[in-house]
Amino acid sequence: MSERIVVVGFGPVAARLVDELVPAVRGGLVQLLVVGQEADAAYNRVMVAELGVGRTTAEALAMADAGDLAADGIEVRLGVTVKRIDRARQQLVLSDGTTPPYDRLVFATGSRPVIPNLTGINPDPSHPVLPLGVTALRDLRDAAQLRDAVTSGKRVIVLGGGVLGLETALAAAEEGALTTVVHNGSFPLGRNIDRGGGAVLAASLRNSGITMVGNARSTAVEHNGPDGKFSALVLDDGSRIEGDLLVLSCGVRPRIELAEGCGLPAATGILVDHHLRTYHEPHMFAIGDCAEVRCADTECAECRTALGPSGLVGPGWRQAEWLAEYLILLAEGGQGAADTLAPLPQEKPGVVVLKARGINLAVAGDNSAEPWDDELLSVGVSAGMPRRQVAQWADPEHGRYVKMTTRGGALEGLVTVGMPRTAAELVMLFERGSELPADRSLLLRLDGPDQLDSSASSDDPQRTVCRCAGVSGASIEEAVLDGCSSVPEVSKATRAGTGCGGCHGDIKGIIEKHFQGVAA
Numbered sequence: 001m002s003e004r005i006v007v008v009g010f011g012p013v014a015a016r017l018v019d020e021l022v023p024a025v026r027g028g029l030v031q032l033l034v035v036g037q038e039a040d041a042a043y044n045r046v047m048v049a050e051l052g053v054g055r056t057t058a059e060a061l062a063m064a065d066a067g068d069l070a071a072d073g074i075e076v077r078l079g080v081t082v083k084r085i086d087r088a089r090q091q092l093v094l095s096d097g098t099t100p101p102y103d104r105l106v107f108a109t110g111s112r113p114v115i116p117n118l119t120g121i122n123p124d125p126s127h128p129v130l131p132l133g134v135t136a137l138r139d140l141r142d143a144a145q146l147r148d149a150v151t152s153g154k155r156v157i158v159l160g161g162g163v164l165g166l167e168t169a170l171a172a173a174e175e176g177a178l179t180t181v182v183h184n185g186s187f188p189l190g191r192n193i194d195r196g197g198g199a200v201l202a203a204s205l206r207n208s209g210i211t212m213v214g215n216a217r218s219t220a221v222e223h224n225g226p227d228g229k230f231s232a233l234v235l236d237d238g239s240r241i242e243g244d245l246l247v248l249s250c251g252v253r254p255r256i257e258l259a260e261g262c263g264l265p266a267a268t269g270i271l272v273d274h275h276l277r278t279y280h281e282p283h284m285f286a287i288g289d290c291a292e293v294r295c296a297d298t299e300c301a302e303c304r305t306a307l308g309p310s311g312l313v314g315p316g317w318r319q320a321e322w323l324a325e326y327l328i329l330l331a332e333g334g335q336g337a338a339d340t341l342a343p344l345p346q347e348k349p350g351v352v353v354l355k356a357r358g359i360n361l362a363v364a365g366d367n368s369a370e371p372w373d374d375e376l377l378s379v380g381v382s383a384g385m386p387r388r389q390v391a392q393w394a395d396p397e398h399g400r401y402v403k404m405t406t407r408g409g410a411l412e413g414l415v416t417v418g419m420p421r422t423a424a425e426l427v428m429l430f431e432r433g434s435e436l437p438a439d440r441s442l443l444l445r446l447d448g449p450d451q452l453d454s455s456a457s458s459d460d461p462q463r464t465v466c467r468c469a470g471v472s473g474a475s476i477e478e479a480v481l482d483g484c485s486s487v488p489e490v491s492k493a494t495r496a497g498t499g500c501g502g503c504h505g506d507i508k509g510i511i512e513k514h515f516q517g518v519a520a
């Protein structure tokens, strides 16, 4: 008998899992039911802000077609919420009143935006009531609200100076909205970046036409008129920032309530082991934004330093691909067959890059050390470890900044603003743990006017070009050799460029280089 697998949630990570399971469904090995709370089939959520400013279409974001899936024999229920899981009976309780059974269940419930506690907004975390003119920019309906504001050149206030807030603000400003970013630190991206990089970034944002309001504590939203539409954000010093649309960009929280409700342990996310299995229930799994890989073994060194869910789509996609293989092996040959699959490799530390047209920024690792810290100036080794070194270069007038924090010559942290080639090179060196040249200024020169685009990072076929889908330059070159001649064709063949789209320029570059070579 085929295994009944239920996937809870139909976001981009569930879509990848379903995609990978299609052959097993067609072959009768598994029966698949996907339950999604949203009315739409999975779409690329990463591009919701781009949709909101009119740079892409909902069709381009679509990742699944419910009709096609049904034709493949997959049952998809959209606009339906899983209310409860009855573990004893191995069945779900759905909002449509049905109680489908499962042999294996996958949580892909994602995350939800954090709604700040502001007077005028009901902060109930599961059903926040956002007044008209306030959005958290998470789904297609939120994108439509932003679209309305941008097309009519309205005043958009973004609350939150994190990556998503800044990307939204930059895109909205570039498309004609009067945009203000309100954040509570002295510089934006406070969680990731150092003070110098933050100051240069803030100046670049202002140069892009964005009003930056730092060190601001917001306390309330004001509404106007009979429809109660948002009119202003109130700060704790009594000042008001008037606007037409408030975009809340205050972080996300994994959706763990369903798993917790049936007694499964969770921390920030639903706790799973290196096989993505929930604690106590090896036939239940979690992937994507809702999952936290941290095994129960207190001796596990990997898990001791694990940081919790990344909130990024790339790690979720890798989990989905791995889990599909595992589930197929389970269905084919039972636990013995599945045990032959090596556990999911640990994710490398993340690199933050801003998806923006006007500002190039890359941040990774620990950037807290300053060049003049005592620890750095003392001679010899500290605590048996090679000493940290910090090299820093700033040119605020031209919006350029680089900081490289190394230990034993290899990068522990990096910040670059306005230095695209240096950024690409440093990110590659960081991801590989390679040693930097002793003369760090060589790296700065990559962005000099006399440089051709011939850095090691752009020539190295093994470099990761698409970080979301984990695709190397070599795989893209292979697809081009096989006949792909456009970015969409390469994306279809390799999945490169299907996430945030930040690598489209690099993919285009590889295609062009190939055809130039052929023409020569």
Ligand SMILES: Cc1cc2nc3c(=O)[nH]c(=O)nc-3n(C[C@H](O)[C@H](O)[C@H](O)COP(=O)(O)OP(=O)(O)OC[C@H]3O[C@@H](n4cnc5c(N)ncnc54)[C@H](O)[C@@H]3O)c2cc1C
Residues within 6 Å of the ligand: 008, 009, 010, 011, 012, 013, 014, 035, 036, 037, 038, 045, 046, 047, 048, 049, 080, 081, 082, 083, 108, 109, 110, 111, 112, 137, 138, 139, 164, 255, 258, 287, 288, 289, 290, 311, 312, 313, 314, 316, 355, 468, 499, 500
């Ligand atoms: C504006 C924006 C920009 C972003 N940019 C980037 C980026 O540049 N790079 C990057 O890596 N990531 C980015 N992200 C994050 C990325 O979108 C997420 O990591 C990704 O969506 C996670 O996918 P998921 O499928 O795990 O969860 P989600 O996308 O959250 O999907 C989960 C789905 O499950 C449904 N669900 C939840 N509970 C239930 C239930 N009980 N019953 C039925 N259905 C349920 C939800 O309604 C939702 O549709 C961005 C996100 C946003 C909003």
